[in-house]
Every structure is written in structure tokens, then in C-alpha cells.
Amino acid sequence: MTAATLAPPTAKFRDPQVTAKGERRAAVALGALSTLWFNTGTLCNLTCANCYIESSPRNDALVYISAAEVREYLDEIARDALPVEEVGFTGGEPFMNPDMLAMLADTLQRGFQALVLTNAMRPMMRHKDALAALNAAHPGQLTIRVSLDHYGAALHDLERGRGTFETTMQGMAWLAAEGFRINVAGRAAFGHEPEAALRQGYALLFAERGLPLDAADPVALMLFPEMDPAAEVPEITESCWGILGKSPDSVMCSSSRMVVRRRGAEHAVVLACTLLAYDPQFELGATLAEASRPVPLNHPHCAKFCVLGGAACSR
Incomplete structure (x- = not known):
């Protein structure tokens, strides 16, 4: 079947196979599953102004x-010899989950690299003794990525609430003093500054606070594009890869999946990525084997955040 024989849908991002113009939509095959994410739950200690998952x-x-649910997926990785290297935990605020330390310990004991996304505030600090012990027992395996929307307190607090900047900085200071590997997640368009200016601002902050972070390193400081579901974005067709000079292998869903447990569901399910937790078309199955099928790029975030924005949530 050719694109010319396909009837176009009435609007963008409606048909997983065809764009609004009747062209074949791009899809991404799972090459090798290198990163498995677990959403620990959408509950959070903060209500941010622009949280993509509405935590x-x-x-x-x-x-x-x-x-126990996390263990089942780690067991599947071992049983099927899947090439997973990194296990990530996101939320919500992961350290609000009462099983967080147990899940993290299981992950580290199995030899995986572990990545935890946190605001480094009170929920994390309540576990500081156990967390420090885990980091000491598994040197080099654990990375804590801290959400710091801007290098200035005013803009960060505008997003997350008054006083949150200093509380997060205190958490980061403790992480640094305990020898944790720290990354920072910022927002690329926050304050309408060019990337070079943003990185310079973060560099000055890190130096002032004595934090061992290289703001020029795109992994140590990840600047994520804004995700506005109302913004006008193009659909990604099969021909876009050549036009953009990009490969499907550069997109998150070529190498990662995320596990979630929905309220009222009987079991956890595997999603295509970390960004699309509420869209049922990106629910791929209950097991990693079921979730290994290709993912049609049928959402604005696929275009703006991943393909055009070039962002990725893992290393």
C-alpha cells in the first residue's frame, strides 16, 4: 500500500499510520532496550506550574x-538476557514511594546503573542515611538527577513555589558532600535565554555553591525543551529522517520503555516512553516482550521534544 492510497485523517495526530496530509507516519522500532524506566507514582510534594505529568x-x-512489581520486570530482564544497562526512576517524586529504597537496592544489587529523578527536597532527605549507605555500597552506579528549572531562585520558585530553590540547593549540597554523582535537569526556554547564557548562569551557580558539576556537559546539565500540547508542531513522516538528517535510533523509544501502575488497574503496564503516561495508544503491553513492538510517532511530544528538540531522558 502506498501513501497515495491512504485516506488522510481529519486532523493531526489522529491516525497512527498516516499524517493529516496522507503521508506515512514515522515509526520507531526498538533496537536494543538499554534503559528501563519505572514511574514510582504521580504523587509529589509540589504542585508545579507546568508539570508535564501533572504531579x-x-x-x-x-x-x-x-x-514486587519492579522485581518482576528485573527478573524478566535476567530471564530473557535483555541488554538493559540503566534503570531509571521518575514520578511524581520518587522518594515519596514507600518502596523506593527497596526498589533502588534491588536495582543496584543486580549490577544496573540507576538514575533517580528528584527535586532533592524533604522526601529525599527523609531517607538520607539509607540512601547514603546504598551509594557507598555501590560506588559509581547511582546518579541523582535534580530538577532545577533555572539557575536563579526567582524563576525556579515561580515554577515550583516560594523557597523551593534554596531547599533544593540544600539537598544538592548534601548529595555533593556525600559523594553522590549528581546531574541537573533544567528548562531550555525558561527565561527566554539562549543556551550558552543558561549554561553560563548554571556554571556560576555551581561554582558559588561548590557543586562538582560541569554546566557545559549536556549530560551533567540536561536542558529540556518546553512541552506545550497546544503548540503547533509538524507531524513526523518517514521521509523526515532524511530531510532532518536524523536516525530513528536517536529517539528515546528506540532504546527505552517505562513501566507504570494505573489507579484501579490489576497490574502494571509498559509504555513507549516517559513523556506519554496518559495516552492509551502508547500502552504497549504488560511485559517487556509485549512492549518490544515499533512505536508510531503519533503525538506532538514525539515531534517537538524528541525528534526536533533532540531530547532524551537517559544518558
Whole structure:
């Protein structure tokens, strides 16, 4: 079947196979599963102004995943000899999940690299003794990525609430003093500054606070594009790869998946990526084997964040 024989849908991002113009939509095959994410639950200690997953102290659309459920997926990795190198934990705020330390310990004991996304505030600090012990027992395996929207307190607090900047900086100071590997996640368009200016601002902050972070390193400081679902973005067709000079292998869903537990669901499910937790078309199955099928890029985030923005949530 050719693109010319396909009837175009009535609007963008409606048909997983065809764009609004009737062209074949790009899809991304899973090459090798190198990163497996677990969403620990959407509950968070903060209500941010622009949270892509709408986390808050009241949103439990994704409930706390359990250590037993995580263990099942880690067992599947071992049983099927999957090439997973890194296990990531995101939320919500992961350290609000009562099983977080158990899940992290299981991950590290199995030899995986572990990545935890956190605001480094009170939920993390409540576990500081156990967390420090895990880091000491597994040197070089654990990375804590801290959300710091801007290098200035005013803009960061505008997004996350008054006083959150200093509280997060205190958490980062503790992580640095304990020898943790730290990364920072910032926002590329926050304050409408060019990337070079943003990185310079973060560099000055890190130097002032004595934090061992290289702001020029795109992994140590990841600047994520904004995700506005109302923004006009192009659909990605099969021909776009050549036009853009990009490969499907550069997109997150070519190498990662995310596990979530929905409120009221009987079991956890595997999603195509970390960004599309609420769109049912990106729910791929209950097991990693079921979730190994290709992912049509049928969402604005696929275009703006991943293909055009070039962002990736893992290393």
C-alpha cells in the first residue's frame, strides 16, 4: 500500500499510520532496550506550574508501584538476557514511594546503573542515611538527577513555589558532600535565554555553591525543551529522517520503555516512553516482550521534544 492510497485523517495526530496530509507516519522500532524506566507514582510534594505529568500532592492517577512489581520486570530482564544497562526512576517524586529504597537496592544489587529523578527536597532527605549507605555500597552506579528549572531562585520558585530553590540547593549540597554523582535537569526556554547564557548562569551557580558539576556537559546539565500540547508542531513522516538528517535510533523509544501502575488497574503496564503516561495508544503491553513492538510517532511530544528538540531522558 502506498501513501497515495491512504485516506488522510481529519486532523493531526489522529491516525497512527498516516499524517493529516496522507503521508506515512514515522515509526520507531526498538533496537536494543538499554534503559528501563519505572514511574514510582504521580504523587509529589509540589504542585508545579507546568508539570508535564501533572504531579501534585493529590494526583494519584499513577499509583505507587511496588518493589514486587519492579522485581518482576528485573527478573524478566535476567530471564530473557535483555541488554538493559540503566534503570531509571521518575514520578511524581520518587522518594515519596514507600518502596523506593527497596526498589533502588534491588536495582543496584543486580549490577544496573540507576538514575533517580528528584527535586532533592524533604522526601529525599527523609531517607538520607539509607540512601547514603546504598551509594557507598555501590560506588559509581547511582546518579541523582535534580530538577532545577533555572539557575536563579526567582524563576525556579515561580515554577515550583516560594523557597523551593534554596531547599533544593540544600539537598544538592548534601548529595555533593556525600559523594553522590549528581546531574541537573533544567528548562531550555525558561527565561527566554539562549543556551550558552543558561549554561553560563548554571556554571556560576555551581561554582558559588561548590557543586562538582560541569554546566557545559549536556549530560551533567540536561536542558529540556518546553512541552506545550497546544503548540503547533509538524507531524513526523518517514521521509523526515532524511530531510532532518536524523536516525530513528536517536529517539528515546528506540532504546527505552517505562513501566507504570494505573489507579484501579490489576497490574502494571509498559509504555513507549516517559513523556506519554496518559495516552492509551502508547500502552504497549504488560511485559517487556509485549512492549518490544515499533512505536508510531503519533503525538506532538514525539515531534517537538524528541525528534526536533533532540531530547532524551537517559544518558
